[in-house]
Amino acid sequence: xxxxxxxxxxxxxxxxxxxxxxxxxxxxxxxxxxxxxxxxxxxxxxxxxxxxxxxxxxxxxxxxxxxxxxxxxxxxxxxxxxxxxxxxxxxxxxxxxxxxxxxxxxxxxxxxxxxxxxxxxxxxxxxxx
Amino acid sequence: xxxxxxxxxxxxxxxxxxxxxxxxxxxxxxxxxxxxxxxxxxxxxxxxxxxxxxxxxxxxxxxxxxxxxxxxxxxxxxxxxxxxxxxxxxxxxxxxxxxxxxxxxxxxxxxxxxxxxxxxxxxxxxxxxxxxxxxxxxxxxxxxxxxxxx
Numbered sequence: 001x002x003x004x005x006x007x008x009x010x011x012x013x014x015x016x017x018x019x020x021x022x023x024x025x026x027x028x029x030x031x032x033x034x035x036x037x038x039x040x041x042x043x044x045x046x047x048x049x050x051x052x053x054x055x056x057x058x059x060x061x062x063x064x065x066x067x068x069x070x071x072x073x074x075x076x077x078x079x080x081x082x083x084x085x086x087x088x089x090x091x092x093x094x095x096x097x098x099x100x101x102x103x104x105x106x107x108x109x110x111x112x113x114x115x116x117x118x119x120x121x122x123x124x125x126x127x128x129x
Numbered sequence: 130x131x132x133x134x135x136x137x138x139x140x141x142x143x144x145x146x147x148x149x150x151x152x153x154x155x156x157x158x159x160x161x162x163x164x165x166x167x168x169x170x171x172x173x174x175x176x177x178x179x180x181x182x183x184x185x186x187x188x189x190x191x192x193x194x195x196x197x198x199x200x201x202x203x204x205x206x207x208x209x210x211x212x213x214x215x216x217x218x219x220x221x222x223x224x225x226x227x228x229x230x231x232x233x234x235x236x237x238x239x240x241x242x243x244x245x246x247x248x249x250x251x252x253x254x255x256x257x258x259x260x261x262x263x264x265x266x267x268x269x270x271x272x273x274x275x276x277x278x279x
Contacts, residue, residue, distance in 0.1 A: 026229035032222055041230055043173075043191035043257035067187060067258060070180050077239065079174040080189055107191035107257020 021082035025061070025109075034120045036095065036113040042085045043107035050104055052111070054097045060088045061109065094119035172231040173209065175239055181271050183264045184241055191257035198259055202247050207261070210236035244269035 025040040038061075042050070045063030053060045063085040091097070094115045101112045173190035188209050190198055199210045215232045245263040252261040 026231070028228050028230050029226040031224040031226070039230065041191040041257075043189035044187075044255075046256050066256070068255075068260065069178065069185070070182075073178040073180045073185065076177040076179050076184070076242070078176045078178075080176050080187070104256075105192075106194055106254075107189075 022084045022086040023065075023080065023082045025063075025085045025087055027087065034115050036115075038089070038109075038111040038113065040085075040087065040109040040111075041107065042104070042109055045085060045104065045107060045109075047104055050102075050109065052100075052102050054091065054100065057091045057093070057097075058088055059091050059100075059111075059113075060086070061111075062086045063109070171237060172213075172235055173237065175209075175237060177239060177241070179242070181265075183262050184245060186239070186241070186261040186263070188259040188261070189257070190259055193254075193257065193259075195254040195259075198254070200252055200259070200261060202241075202250065202263075205241045205243060205245070206238050207241055207263075208236060208238045209259070210234075 025042050027041075028037075028039040030037050038059075040061060042061075042063040042065075044065035044067055046066060049064035049066050051060075051062040051064075053062075065080070065083040065085065091113070095113045096116045099114045103110050173188050173193075175189070176187040178185045178187070186207060188198065188200075190209070190211070190213075192213055193211055197211050197213075199208075201208050201210075212234050213232045241263065244266050246266045247263065250261065250263045252259055254260075
């Protein structure tokens with residue numbers, strides 16, 4: 001018991017130090033035309049500030065919020081309190097990672113994740129006997 | 130670089146907001162709330178900052194463009210209203226897994242400080258963020274007072 005408190009006490013301030021706060025962008029995900037579509041709200045993120053990566057079947061979306069703010073500005077009221085959006089999803093094997101397309105328009109990211117050819121939905125004919 | 134939102138640093142980070150929302154639901158606030166207040170984080174999110182010259186309002190309205198956001202000011206209350214269309218039209222062939230992005234009509238108001246020159250207000254849209262600059266009236270800007278030696 002004593003051990004636990006000893007470990008916990010000094011750790012607390014250290015943990016607070018790297019203040020890399022991120023915002024979780026709201027997403028819509030749906031499947032259509034043999035592809036998964038991911039739509040994420042990332043206001044303030046431009047094409048240059050966007051970073052999309054697929055590593056080991058993990059899709060990470062990251063975006064840096066770039067706003068013009070004059071020097072010496074103080075907050076009166078703030079709901080957005082970080083300058084980075086980040087969200088990660090695990091993909092299944094059926095996604096063709098090389099064919100992922102992305103575009104960002106007015107702060108809305110649209111990703112198209114096509115399925116591999118072999119995993120596409122097939123219609124099975126029911127034959128009459 | 131002043132693209133730094135962390136200067137908007139009052140209180141807890143946004144990532145904990147769901148905890149707060151949950152707590153608010155379970156233990157509703159006893160004290161009086163502002164009559165126009167909405168739950169924190171409603172669409173669109175709003176930041177308000179102040180410099181010596183102006184008050185700047187940032188409306189985080191992703192997916193909207195300049196014509197689609199209606200900004201109006203009455204007395205000191207700024208109202209942003211509009212409508213966001215769903216990203217893709219519904220089709221029979223769609224299977225939805227997540228639907229977190231709000232859509233439809235919205236309207237939000239924030240109270241701003243006194244003494245703004247509404248006539249000179251400007252707004253512009255960039256990457257889904259609308260920035261509204263409301264200059265302070267001349268007589269309200271901070272002034273330096275010379276201390277004279279007697």
